[in-house]
Amino acid sequence: MPRPPIYNGFLHLTPNHHSHGYWRTDEGRIQLGYKDLDPYIDVVRTLERGRFDSLFIADVVGVYDLEYGDGTGTIRAGSQFPENDPAAIVSALGYVTEHLGLAITSNIIQDHPFSFARKLSSLDHYTHGRVGWNIVTSYLSNGFRNFGHNGITSHDERYEWAQEYLDVTYKLWEHSWEDGAVVADAASGTLFDPDKIHTIDHVGPRYKVQGPHIVEPSPQRTPVLFQAGNSTAGREFAVRNAEVTFLPSVTPEAARKDVRELQEQARAAGRAPGSLKTLVQLSTVIGSTEEEARRKQQHLHDNIDFDGLIGFYSGGSGIDFTSIDPETPLTELRDRVALGDHVRSIFRAIVDADLGRGRELTWREYLLEHALLPGRFAGTPEQIADHVQGWVEAGVDGFNVVPITTLGWWGEWVDHVVPVLQARGLAQTEYAEGTLRQKLFGQGDRLPVTHHGRALGLAPALT
Numbered sequence: 001m002p003r004p005p006i007y008n009g010f011l012h013l014t015p016n017h018h019s020h021g022y023w024r025t026d027e028g029r030i031q032l033g034y035k036d037l038d039p040y041i042d043v044v045r046t047l048e049r050g051r052f053d054s055l056f057i058a059d060v061v062g063v064y065d066l067e068y069g070d071g072t073g074t075i076r077a078g079s080q081f082p083e084n085d086p087a088a089i090v091s092a093l094g095y096v097t098e099h100l101g102l103a104i105t106s107n108i109i110q111d112h113p114f115s116f117a118r119k120l121s122s123l124d125h126y127t128h129g130r131v132g133w134n135i136v137t138s139y140l141s142n143g144f145r146n147f148g149h150n151g152i153t154s155h156d157e158r159y160e161w162a163q164e165y166l167d168v169t170y171k172l173w174e175h176s177w178e179d180g181a182v183v184a185d186a187a188s189g190t191l192f193d194p195d196k197i198h199t200i201d202h203v204g205p206r207y208k209v210q211g212p213h214i215v216e217p218s219p220q221r222t223p224v225l226f227q228a229g230n231s232t233a234g235r236e237f238a239v240r241n242a243e244v245t246f247l248p249s250v251t252p253e254a255a256r257k258d259v260r261e262l263q264e265q266a267r268a269a270g271r272a273p274g275s276l277k278t279l280v281q282l283s284t285v286i287g288s289t290e291e292e293a294r295r296k297q298q299h300l301h302d303n304i305d306f307d308g309l310i311g312f313y314s315g316g317s318g319i320d321f322t323s324i325d326p327e328t329p330l331t332e333l334r335d336r337v338a339l340g341d342h343v344r345s346i347f348r349a350i351v352d353a354d355l356g357r358g359r360e361l362t363w364r365e366y367l368l369e370h371a372l373l374p375g376r377f378a379g380t381p382e383q384i385a386d387h388v389q390g391w392v393e394a395g396v397d398g399f400n401v402v403p404i405t406t407l408g409w410w411g412e413w414v415d416h417v418v419p420v421l422q423a424r425g426l427a428q429t430e431y432a433e434g435t436l437r438q439k440l441f442g443q444g445d446r447l448p449v450t451h452h453g454r455a456l457g458l459a460p461a462l463t
């Protein structure tokens with residue numbers, strides 16, 4: 001019998017994740033506690049009460065819109081700014097939970113792979129095998145400038161860089177220590193068997209790492225690997241490396257096709273069936289009646305900080321949208337020659353999608369209704385469960401649950417929606433035993449032997 005869908009709680013250690021400016025409202029002010037540990041302890045306890053599979057912490061290492069407009073929109077609104085470091089909180093969250101997976105985002109520019117592998121192995125020990133890694137290549141040019149680069153590296157080159165980064169970590173996690181390297185034989189005075197611990201001697205275009213790994217193999221060795229690549233290079237990277245990937249689909253119909261194509265690609269790349277799980281974003285506004293849910297959604301729209309949203313959107317896409325009047329109809333933007341071919345092609349695609357179903361949308365309406373939390377659904381718990389069912393029937397394996405407020409919102413979901421989902425077999429009622437990987441895949445603690453990271457091996461030592 002297949003397991004119920006996977007649920008990740010999506011978090012960001014910042015005053016506003018996607019509800020830009022909502023900190024100003026009575027409901028949103030709680031997010032200003034983002035610097036404290038206690039509110040997050042509350043979040044993970046709530047997630048565990050709701051039998052979430054994992055907490056998933058997003059992260060960026062720069063300001064979204066420093067290069068766009070007057071460069072202040074996201075700073076003033078506190079949109080994904082400031083950003084506390086996800087790795088710093090994992091031990092504490094692991095200590096107060098027993099089963100919840102703890103997946104952190106870390107990008108390839110912020111850490112050397114040797115120190116990153118060491119950090120994740122340590123966290124996997126301290127959490128008894130519950131750590132995951134969201135592999136990101138970073139899309140913020142300010143992020144690159146913060147780490148000594150002149151600007152953002154080109155898109156496909158970032159994925160090549162990421163592959164080498166991962167290969168270094170695979171060598172450290174999977175190949176540096178053989179099984180049986182820990183001896184602890186008091187009679188011979190041998191704690192570790194040097195013959196079973198190897199240097200990795202990695203030499204590549206960006207990294208030179210001798211090794212050995214300086215942390216004992218942790219329960220999962222490699223953390224569970226999450227990734228969200230939608231481009232051609234991103235998909236290739238996902239089918240080679242990811243164990244859980246995020247689909248861009250905003251409707252179940254789109255997901256059906258996306259899942260099929262991805263799984264065909266994974267099969268062609270030699271991945272075992274079921275070894276690459278697909279998640280979609282699930283963003284909901286919950287009401288005891290449909291009317292209440294709609295009212296809450298309107299309240300959210302009315303309180304979005306538009307400069308923050310536009311700055312976020314500009315930084316995320318690498319296109320300066322700050323000078324466009326939000327009240328401009330999309331068709332006018334599609335035809336505005338001064339915007340250039342690339343930007344106009346984006347507006348053409350949006351207009352062609354006919355998201356207003358015949359109604360002409362303005363740029364503001366499009367951003368609020370479709371770009372802010374794509375696929376957002378407002379309804380009662382029963383309607384949300386119907387909505388979830390539609391996605392499951394389309395073949396997705398689970399959901400990244402996006403809250404309206406990073407802190408304070410989770411009880412609403414767990415107390416009102418989860419019981420309905422559980423009653424319909426759409427959410428687990430108990431945790432399976434074991435590590436995060438064992439819980440998600442039921443095939444043991446380690447990467448499958450056919451996975452690239454296991455198959456890689458160590459190159460012969462250079463002399």
Ligand SMILES: Cc1cc2nc3c(=O)[nH]c(=O)nc-3n(C[C@H](O)[C@H](O)[C@H](O)COP(=O)(O)O)c2cc1C
Nearest residue numbers: 058059060105136137138139228229230231234246
């Ligand atoms: C659910 C989800 C979470 C993401 N989290 C982050 C994040 O925390 N930090 C980040 O820099 N990028 C994040 N991304 C962006 C992806 O890493 C990636 O850049 C994006 O999906 C575009 O991939 P592509 O260039 O292959 O199309 C996220 C994407 C998705 C869909």
